[in-house]
Amino acid sequence: MSPINRRNFTKTSLIAGSVLFFPGCIIKEKNPSFLFFSEDEAKCIISLCEQIIPADEIFGGSTDAEVVYYIDRQLVSFFKHDSNIYRDSIRKLQNFCFKNFNTKFNKLEIDKQIEIIEMMEQNSLNYSEWQNPSIFFNKIRLHTMQGFYGSPIHGGNKNYISFDILKIDGLLRQRLESPSKISKNAS
Amino acid sequence: MLPKNHVNVVVIGSGAGGGVVAKELSFLGYSVVLFERGKWISYDNNSNDELSDQRNQILGANFGPDFIKNPRSFINKYGDEEVFNSLKGYGNIAECVGSGTVSYGAMAWRFMREDFTMKSIYGHVKGSTLVDWPISYDDLEPYYEKAEWEIGVSGHNKKNSFASNRNKPYPMPxxxxxKEGKILEKAAKRLGWNAFPVPMFRNSKPYNGRTPCMRNSICVGNACPISAKNGTHNTVIPMAIQTGNCDLRTECIVSELVIDDKSLVKGVKYFDKNKKMYFQSSDIVVISASANETARLLLNSKSKFFPNGAGNNNDWVGRNLQSHAYTGAVGLFDYDILDFDGPGANIAISNFSHNNKKIIGGGIIHNEFNRLPYQFSQIRPPGSKLWGLEHKKFQKNNFKRLSRINGPIQEMPNFHSRVTVSKKIKDHWGIPVVQFSGKRHYLDHEHCKFLSNKAELLLKEAGAVKTWKNIGGKGQGRGQHQAGTARMGNDKKTSVTNKYGQIHDIDNLFIADGSLIPNNAGFNPSLTIMALGYWVGNYVGNNFKHLLIHQ
Known part of the structure; x- marks a missing residue:
């Protein structure tokens, strides 16, 4: 599978959304998908995260790891203080894309998305309503890394995908997986 | 406010200092109440999650504190007070029984003879309050030994040629x-440097009725699943409780020292976990709440003769706040240099602790404990892509190929780096919180450059295909390794306690923690804090009757 195919594949699967990935949540929660993001906001975040850690020929990226759930959960708890900047930035990013490309960020071609993220990183969007997009970008960059490389107990790193990528095995693997096991036993 | 039955000694804080003091005095038959604002830690509920371990603290800290209940503030660059919206105000500091000794990396360094006489060796340093300690290495040596044997340290007796003399060997080899250490050891030898095994508060063989270390490499920032890492929580605190003389009160926060019109402390006010306030009277109070919280408690305890806080009539409480600026270098190898064989930090070099040209003091360097997947994602050569396919590829290819050498620089204490108490912000219990202000001495960053250069040289010699430096020493030193805020000294005007940790002019009030340390050396300080615990505990125990007659 070529990288692009792989990406297109994950892109399609994410549209099916959380209902397919988290059937358990339907029973537990009134809103089955997100605690903070709207469905539209989530699609934008999923695309951003996927470009920050993309799928490659062998391993999935942020979408497969379900990083969006990590961020969503933290925005109503530990990262509450970041919730405004997320909401604001998503709106500004979508406005920017509508203005320039007449579509949403998440509907753009991958290469275009990457180009826009690079401009966000360098504060070179040239969009008067959004002077410092790098502040938001650096946040989501770190949060994506946390969701992808951290423990699945917080959402993200589904099926320990990043531990496989890093070829972590033996005692270190056991230790790194132990929080999830403890969490499962407790519930 | 409800009174509690009078006891001989109140000890505030159950970390490296307080745990030791409680054990020493309860063994002598004195009744002790040991206050701890945190809880006992259960391994199963707290370990191995990188995002909430004590090193990263991104999603809270497994070993405490809760920063919502326990906020801290700082004076920002505009001169305004700002509250930390994360655990950044704590910098890895813990809050539990044993405190930092549960989750620490557990290096068990003795300071060097030279560290006690810095002013005599290096002279006056402009802008710094660098001094000689009021005690010498020889004064503290027997207490270092006691800490090594009672808490449990493994180390090599001869290989560190820069270590000051010891009278008794380490209790464990x-x-x-x-693998990484062996490669670095050979490189150090080629450079003419002396590499040796890091002394550790870890069992290298069965010791004190507990099992040896299983060489898990992620125990820094986490608890040990088999209790082979030694802190006060699994040594001196259980010993103290077993005497029947020590009452450990967890989830209890002391808000104020009650000082009478005769300049004596009568006891402490504290809140229990139900936020109910009590008065605990005692003959003697020993504060071991850590450099930040000890200063806060003194400043929050105002009385007739100490209107600016206990022991603060000369405005030295909270001053000279230090920690350790970490500095070093990273090397990328073209093979897997890491085998993740714990405890990780494995070899050290002490050639640069003293006797450096144009440098005041110095520091050790050692290989780093670990870098777990998230932390590793933030380590890249300068100019690298920080996201995207290239970043992911680096992550995939180099997780086991990166060696990091770093160490703590000896910070130059300065009067303006300090802890005060906030006039506006109060914690969950209504107690004014720690407020930080000031910054490190400008030389700290210069000294860091020096030590980083040495670290990079070692990595290059070891065959790294690419190296880069991380140079520390800016900002304020206030997190882990905190020290200096109630320094011991012979002159009342420039110190807070005498050489036994006894607060000037309050004869029954003592300190036994890192606050006492005048200059914090270039080593992790926990063994020194424990040794000071034995030093102060021993003095209080031997002079107890005299201290009472005085009252």
Whole structure:
């Protein structure tokens, strides 16, 4: 599978959304998908995260790891203080894309998305309503890394995908997986 | 406010200092109440999650504190007070029984003879309050020994040629050097440097009725699943409780020292976990709440003769706040240099602790404990892509190929780096919180450059295909390794306690923690804090009757 195919594949699967990935949540929660993001906001975040850690020929990226759930959960708890900047930035990013490309960020071609993220990183969007997009970008960059490389107990790193990528095995693997096991036993 | 039955001694804080003091005095038959604002830690509920371990603290800290209930503030660059919206105000500091000794990396360094006489060796340093300690290495040596044997340290007796003399060997042999350490050891030898195993508060063999270390490499920032890492929580605190003389009160926060019109402390006010306030009276109070919280408690305890806080009539409480600026270098190898064989930090070099040209003091360097997947994602050569396919590829290819050498620089204490108490912000219990202000001495960053250069040289010699430096020493030193805020000294005007940790002019009030340390050396300070615990505890125990007659 070529990288692009792989990406297109994950892109399609994410549209099916959380209902397919988290059937358990339907029973537990009134809103089955997100605690903070709207469905539209989530699609934008999923695309951003996927470009920050993309799928490659062998391993999935942020979408497969379900990083969006990590961020969503933290925005109503530990990262509450970041919730405004997320909401604001998503709106500004979508406005920017509508203005320039007449579509949403998440509907753009991958290469275009990457180009826009690079401009966000360098504060070179040239969009008067959004002077410092790098502040938001650096946040989501770190949060994506946390969701992808951290423990699945917080959402993200589904099926320990990043531990496989890093070829972590033996005692270190056991230790790194132990929080999830403890969490499962407790519930 | 409800009174509690009078006891001989109140000890505030159950970390490296307080745990030791409680044990020493309860063994002598004195009744002790040991206050701890945190809880006992259960391994199963707290370990191995990188995002909430004590090193990263991104999603809270497994070993405490809760920063919502326990906020801290700082004076920002505009001169305004700002509250930390994360655990950044704590910098890895813990809050539990044993405190930092549960989750620490557990290096068990003795300071060097030279560290006690810095002013005599290096002279006056402009802008710094660098001094000689009021006690010498020889004064503290027997207490270092006691800490090594009672808490449990493994180490090599001879290989560190820069170590000051010891009268008794380490109780346990050193750990075998891991793969990375062996490569670095050979490189150090080629450079003419002396590499040796890091002394560790870890069992390298069965000790004190507990099992040896299983060489898990992620125990820094986490608890040990088999209790082979030694802190006060699994040694002196259980010993104290077993005497029947020590009452450990967890989830209890002391808000104020009650000082009478005769300049004596009568006891403490504290809140229990139900936020109910009590008065605990005692003959003697020993504060071991850590450099930040000890200063806060003194400043929050105002009385007739101490209107600016206990022991603060000369405005030295909270001053000279230090920690350790970490500095070093990273090397990328073209093979897997890491085998993740714990305890990770494995070899050290002490050639640069003293006797450096144009440098005041210095520091050790050692290989780093670990870098777990998230932390590793933030380590890249300068100019690298920080996201995207290239970043992911680096992550995939180099997780086991990166060696990091770093160490703590000896910070130059300065009067303006300080802890005060906030006039506006109060914690969950209504107690004014720690407020930080000031910054490190400008020389700290210069000294860091020096030590980083040495670290990079070692990595290059070891065959790294690419190296880069991380140079520390800016900002304020206030997190882990905190020290200096109630320094001991012979002159009342420039110190807070005498050489026994006894607060000037309050004869029954003592300190036994890192606050006492005048200059914090270039070593992790926990063994020194424990030794000070034995030093102060021993003095209080031997002079108890005299201290009472005085009252």
């Amino acid at each position: 050193p750990f075998e050097i891991n």
